[in-house]
Amino acid sequence: MVELDIQIPSAYDPFAEAKDSDAPGAKENIHIRIQQRNGKKSLTTVQGLKKEYSYERILKDLKKDFCCNGNVVQDKELGKIIQLQGDQRKKVSQFLVQTGIAKKDQIKIHGF
Amino acid sequence: MADEINEIREEQEQLAPFDPSKKKKKKKVVIQEPVEDLAESSQTEKSDSLPVNDGLESSFTGMKKKKKKPTESSLLNNESVDAGEDLDEIANDEQEGEEGIVLQQRYPWEGSERDYIYDELLGRVFNILRENNPELAGDRRRTVMRPPQVLREGTKKTVFVNFMDLCKTMHRQPDHVMQYLLAELGTSGSLDGQQRLVVKGRFAPKNFEGILRRYITDYVICLGCKSPDTILSKENRLFFLRCEKCGSQRSVAPIKTGFVARVSRRKT
C-alpha cells in the first residue's frame, strides 16, 4: 500500500499565523495597555508607534479629543511611549485607525 | 468567513506530511469504518459504498462542521461573545439534546416511498460512528473552566483564589499563566502560601476571566481542531504549541510585558 501525500493548493496562507504573532520578522504591532494607579485611576500607554511620527503632535490631538492629560516618556528599550490618563484604550485605537496612523490589525489592546 | 478559513486550515493540516500519528489515524478510519458499516447497516446497502477513504476524510470533517453549525452556533456565540456568562453553563451537553433528537427520527425515510436526502444519510453515518467509534465522530468533550474566584486583600491587592485550579484545567504551568496575567493586567504579583495569586491593584473576576479567555485562545486551544488538549513546550527559546488530538503544531509568541509606567507615588 502506498500512501501519497498530495498537497492541494488552496487559498490558505501558510504564513498567516507568523504575521499575526509578534514573533521576530513579523510586522510591528502597536500595543495599547492599561495600568491601574492608586484608587480608581488608571493610565493608558501606547507603545510602538512609528518613529517617523511626531509623538508630540499625536499627543496633542489625543489630549484634545479625549479631554485628558498625557505625556510622552522615553523608554530605553521600547522608545517613546505615549501615556494618557484614564482608560482611553478604545478611543486611542479608534483614533489611530481613523487618522490612518495604524491599521486595525496592527493594534493590540491589552488589559482586562 | 472565519469558519471557512478554519476549515481550509484544518484540511491543510490533515494533509500535512510530517506527522506520523496522523497517518495512523487515517489508516484506522479506512480499516474500521467499512467493517462497522457492514455490520450495522442491514437496511440500506447503499451506505456501504461510502467508505471513508483518505481522500474523503478531509472533506468529511468539513461537511460535518457545516451540518453541526446550526445547532452549535448559538453556543459558540455564547462562548466567544458573552464574556460575562458563566462558563459552567455552556458546558452542559447540547450533545445529549442533539443526539436524542437524531435518535428518535432515526430513519425518516423508512416506510415511505421517497429517497433519503443527503443530510439524513449523513446523520445516519454519524450516529453509527458515535455508537461504535465515538472518538471518530468528532464530538468533543467540553473542558469546563470554573469562573475565577477573587477576594480583596486590603484595598490595594486582589487575591485570585482558584488560580492553581484553573492552571490545572488548562494544563499550563502556573508560571506561564501568571506571567501572562500580570503582563496583561499591567501589574505585579506573586503566589502566596496557599498557592493563590496575589496581584497588586483592584480587579474583578470578570477582568481575570477576559484575560484567561485570551490566554486560552493564544496559548491553549489548537487552531486546527479547537481542542484544548495541547502541550506547550519551549525549544531554543521559542514556544511551540502541539496538539495532542490532531498533531498540529504552531509557534506562539513569547509573553512580553511591554512598557510599564512608573505609577508609584512620587517622592516629594
Ligand SMILES: [Zn+2]
Ligand atoms: Zn488539533
